[in-house]
Amino acid sequence: MGCPPGTTAPSERLTIVTSTQSPERRRTTPTRPGDRIFRGTSLAAALLILATLAGVAVFLTAEGIPGILASPDEVKHGTGFVDYVAPLVFGTLLAAILALTMAVPLAIGVALFISHYAPRKLAAPLGYVIDLLAAVPSVVYGVWGISFLAPALVPLYRWLEDNLGFVPLFAGPASATGRTILTASIVLAVMVLPVITAICREIFLQTPRLHEEAALALGATRWEMARLAIFPYARSGIISASMLGLGRALGETMAVAMVLSASGVVTFNLISSTNPSTIAANIALTFNEATGLTVNALIASGLVLFVITFGVNFAARAIVDRRKDFSGAN
Amino acid sequence: MAKSIDVSDLDIYYGDFLAVEGVTIPIAARSVTAFIGPSGCGKSTFLRSLNRMHEVIRGARVDGKVLIDGQDLYADDMDPVNVRRLIGMVFQRPNPFPTMSIAENVLAGQRLNSKRMKKKEADDIVERSLRSAGLWNEVKDRLDRPGSGLSGGQQQRLCIARAIATQPEVLLMDEPCSALDPISTSIIEDLIHELKTDYTIVIVTHNMQQAARVSDTTAFFNLAGVGQPGRLIEHGDTSMMFSNPEDPATEAYIQGRFG
Ligand SMILES: Nc1ncnc2c1ncn2[C@@H]1O[C@H](COP(=O)(O)OP(=O)(O)OP(=O)(O)O)[C@@H](O)[C@H]1O
Numbered sequence: 001m002g003c004p005p006g007t008t009a010p011s012e013r014l015t016i017v018t019s020t021q022s023p024e025r026r027r028t029t030p031t032r033p034g035d036r037i038f039r040g041t042s043l044a045a046a047l048l049i050l051a052t053l054a055g056v057a058v059f060l061t062a063e064g065i066p067g068i069l070a071s072p073d074e075v076k077h078g079t080g081f082v083d084y085v086a087p088l089v090f091g092t093l094l095a096a097i098l099a100l101t102m103a104v105p106l107a108i109g110v111a112l113f114i115s116h117y118a119p120r121k122l123a124a125p126l127g128y129v130i131d132l133l134a135a136v137p138s139v140v141y142g143v144w145g146i147s148f149l150a151p152a153l154v155p156l157y158r159w160l161e162d163n164l165g166f167v168p169l170f171a172g173p174a175s176a177t178g179r180t181i182l183t184a185s186i187v188l189a190v191m192v193l194p195v196i197t198a199i200c201r202e203i204f205l206q207t208p209r210l211h212e213e214a215a216l217a218l219g220a221t222r223w224e225m226a227r228l229a230i231f232p233y234a235r236s237g238i239i240s241a242s243m244l245g246l247g248r249a250l251g252e253t254m255a256v257a258m259v260l261s262a263s264g265v266v267t268f269n270l271i272s273s274t275n276p277s278t279i280a281a282n283i284a285l286t287f288n289e290a291t292g293l294t295v296n297a298l299i300a301s302g303l304v305l306f307v308i309t310f311g312v313n314f315a316a317r318a319i320v321d322r323r324k325d326f327s328g329a330n
Numbered sequence: 331m332a333k334s335i336d337v338s339d340l341d342i343y344y345g346d347f348l349a350v351e352g353v354t355i356p357i358a359a360r361s362v363t364a365f366i367g368p369s370g371c372g373k374s375t376f377l378r379s380l381n382r383m384h385e386v387i388r389g390a391r392v393d394g395k396v397l398i399d400g401q402d403l404y405a406d407d408m409d410p411v412n413v414r415r416l417i418g419m420v421f422q423r424p425n426p427f428p429t430m431s432i433a434e435n436v437l438a439g440q441r442l443n444s445k446r447m448k449k450k451e452a453d454d455i456v457e458r459s460l461r462s463a464g465l466w467n468e469v470k471d472r473l474d475r476p477g478s479g480l481s482g483g484q485q486q487r488l489c490i491a492r493a494i495a496t497q498p499e500v501l502l503m504d505e506p507c508s509a510l511d512p513i514s515t516s517i518i519e520d521l522i523h524e525l526k527t528d529y530t531i532v533i534v535t536h537n538m539q540q541a542a543r544v545s546d547t548t549a550f551f552n553l554a555g556v557g558q559p560g561r562l563i564e565h566g567d568t569s570m571m572f573s574n575p576e577d578p579a580t581e582a583y584i585q586g587r588f589g
């Protein structure tokens with residue numbers, strides 16, 4: 001009602017002072033209908049999310065276990081589950097990490113440019129375009145990757161093989177179609193860039209004026225101000241944004257399935273025509289023809305992806321928490 | 331160290347709005363100058379123009395001359411970044427970097443100026459700055475704890491330590507005690523007295539007693555009316571300003587009869 005937080009309405013204060021009720025009874029603060037309704041709905045929403053998550057986990061586990069236990073001759077791929085899923089896990093992580101390595105620094109740079117460098121006339125439309133990019137469906141990125149990006153990268157891959165071939169990453173032989181894990185990662189990077197940029201920009205804009213001025217008054221250049229005041233303030237936000245991007249990169253299906261010419265190997269060679277596949281793309285490409293226990297194995301691989309995503313998020317939370325004292329929240 | 335400042339006929343604009351008009355004032359080296367005046371008369375604006383901090387605000391600009399030991403602060407080849415390294419600033423609200431430890435806070439400016447520093451050298455700067463800010467004894471056992479964990483008064487002294495760690499020529503303070511209790515205030519006033527031997531200090535304050543206690547020179551700013559630019563009404567020796575001001579408005583303000 002009409003009183004500021006932390007105080008009680010005069011009538012209630014009066015009741016508390018004059019009441020002769022037992023101490024326990026007195027300590028319960030009166031709740032208002034609005035509070036009760038809000039608490040009820042938010043609790044219900046939280047429980048719904050948990051229930052959905054639990055439902056998915058239960059389904060994946062129940063359907064996946066037969067696939068995990070299936071013997072090699074019962075499934076189409078003809079190997080044990082671990083042998084089957086390990087290269088996929090490798091490919092998934094490799095593609096996602098490569099994508100993030102490219103996307104995060106770029107996103108931070110673009111976000112900083114929009115929030116602190118660009119003149120206002122340019123910043124607003126630029127931010128708007130970035131937000132729009134986040135809404136482009138992944139098939140579109142897939143089409144772009146396969147019909148434009150992959151062929152365009154072929155000469156680069158050849159050059160890398162010729163000049164940097166001694167680095168295992170570029171050992172080659174360079175793919176003639178350009179449909180390599182590196183191409184897929186670049187497509188992924190482009191896909192996750194908008195969401196990371198958008199979140200970083202919002203956080204950068206919220207940097208307290210006080211701290212920016214503290215840095216500038218010490219004689220910081222704009223970039224030094226970013227390092228002193230903006231990045232430390234935005235640190236946990238940047239991590240969260242990256243995790244959101246990583247989640248999308250780990251689970252991205254269409255774009256990878258379209259772009260990548262996969263053969264299920266484990267290799268760090270990024271530019272050859274034999275590439276590891278990813279869990280999500282593999283499910284999309286093989287689910288339709290799969291039957292019997294092969295389906296269960298695919299579902300089990302989905303469970304593995306689910307666990308990886310969870311693990312990544314917990315790790316991120318742990319990183320954010322580690323320097324809580326210094327977060328500025330106190 | 332410690333340089334004099336000479337301001338002549340300075341106008342300060344926020345966009346089209348003329349906030350401060352025609353300020354001419356000499357500020358002696360190794361002295362404390364207090365700016366007093368009613369709210370909105372442009373004390374902060376003028377103070378910030380002395381280290382070009384007003385340029386941080388979109389559309390803010392000045393017209394006129396500010397000389398620091400004869401050198402034009404607004405010359406074309408003067409980089410505002412260098413100006414601010416020369417002229418330190420302490421703000422109204424304590425603003426230590428929350429993600430940095432106490433020691434890192436003190437060293438923040440130093441790290442910008444000189445890239446590499448030996449550990450011993452860094453430790454010396456931390457101790458020297460914290461000692462002159464009167465904070466050393468309170469924090470020497472927790473230099474690696476976050477600066478935001480200190481009390482408001484301690485945080486403000488940490489900000490002073492941070493500002494003097496780079497040994498600037500001039501120290502600008504915008505109501506440094508307005509958020510502090512009387513004890514922290516008196517610690518900071520003592521500190522200003524000590525710092526005066528090494529620095530030129532300019533302080534904005536709403537507290538007449540404080541101006542009388544800490545300053546050698548007092549400058550009184552006033553507004554002719556709402557929407558009018560602020561002006562420097564008079565300035566002079568603090569004891570003279572408080573005992574026998576020339577302008578009746580100054581006398582009225584000092585005696586608390588308006589503003
Ligand atoms: N960022 C800004 N943009 C536009 N106008 C501003 C800005 N900051 C201050 N002003 C205007 O400039 C004038 C002087 O303001 P300033 O903050 O310098 O006053 P002050 O004397 O420091 O007041 P106080 O004692 O309340 O701190 C006021 O009219 C104010 O509205």
Ligand SMILES: [Mg+2]
Binds near residue numbers: 375
């Ligand atoms: Mg002010």
